[in-house]
Amino acid sequence: SYVLTQPPSVSVAPGQTATLSCGGSNIGRKSVHWYQQKAGQAPVVVVNGENDRPPGIPDRFFVSNSGNTATLTISRVDAGDEADYFCQVWDTTRHHVIFGGGTKLTVL
Amino acid sequence: VQLVQSGAEVKKFGESLRISCKASGYSFTNYWIAWVRQMPGKGLEWMGIIWPSDSDIRYNPSFQDHVIFSADKSTSTAYLQWRSLRASDSAVYYCARLVVRGDLGVDVWGQGTTVTVS
Numbered sequence: 589s590y591v592l593t594q595p596p597s598v599s600v601a602p603g604q605t606a607t608l609s610c611g612g613s614n615i616g617r618k619s620v621h622w623y624q625q626k627a628g629q630a631p632v633v634v635v636n637g638e639n640d641r642p643p644g645i646p647d648r649f650f651v652s653n654s655g656n657t658a659t660l661t662i663s664r665v666d667a668g669d670e671a672d673y674f675c676q677v678w679d680t681t682r683h684h685v686i687f688g689g690g691t692k693l694t695v696l
Numbered sequence: 697v698q699l700v701q702s703g704a705e706v707k708k709f710g711e712s713l714r715i716s717c718k719a720s721g722y723s724f725t726n727y728w729i730a731w732v733r734q735m736p737g738k739g740l741e742w743m744g745i746i747w748p749s750d751s752d753i754r755y756n757p758s759f760q761d762h763v764i765f766s767a768d769k770s771t772s773t774a775y776l777q778w779r780s781l782r783a784s785d786s787a788v789y790y791c792a793r794l795v796v797r798g799d800l801g802v803d804v805w806g807q808g809t810t811v812t813v814s
Binding site: 618619620621623625630631632633636637638640642672674676677678680683684685686687688689690 | 730732739740741742745754756790794797798799800801802803805806807808
């Protein structure tokens with residue numbers, strides 16, 4: 589089955605850039621969705637599979653996807669970005685949703 | 697567009713349970729609904745999806761023999777049901793609407809239902 593691998597944690601200082609990776613076999617050929625989940629809240633979409641941000645998500649959030657790694661980059665990180673971030677793809681063969689294990693972003 | 701889930705539940709081992717997810721603001725029968733489990737301190741686990749129009753269901757094999765999905769078109773409500781709860785079912789359960797953005801992904805999440813099994 590298809591597996592998405594995310595680092596468990598990433599730490600950055602305020603104002604710096606956070607890079608969150610999501611690894612999967614030939615993930616560059618897939619549409620990758622990214623979700624942010626703050627403590628005690630439901631997840632929200634930050635970037636969808638067409639690389640668009642929903643209304644209200646700042647342009648500090650942007651993505652890239654090539655080869656075996658998709659990346660969510662958050663520039664000028666602030667305390668409000670501290671959350672868990674999950675990547676997700678759709679397995680077209682088995683008609684399954686696949687989530688990565690999530691990365692906890694800590695703002696130092 | 698909104699998905700509103702039923703309230704927190706506290707149940708005993710072996711009891712049955714059904715939680716709900718009421719959709720509003722869109723045509724309920726035209727979108728897949730996914731169910732997602734999040735155990736305490738853990739990540740998101742996909743349980744499966746249901747197409748409310750004809751109740752076509754795709755279960756994650758890890759959950760297939762333990763949960764039941766259903767949908768009521770007349771009330772635009774999706775349901776997640778257990779016949780016999782286990783302690784390991786203690787978790788937050790989310791419903792979510794899937795849309796095609798490249799491939800299928802979530803655009804709207806419910807607020808979550810906390811299930812505690814003692």
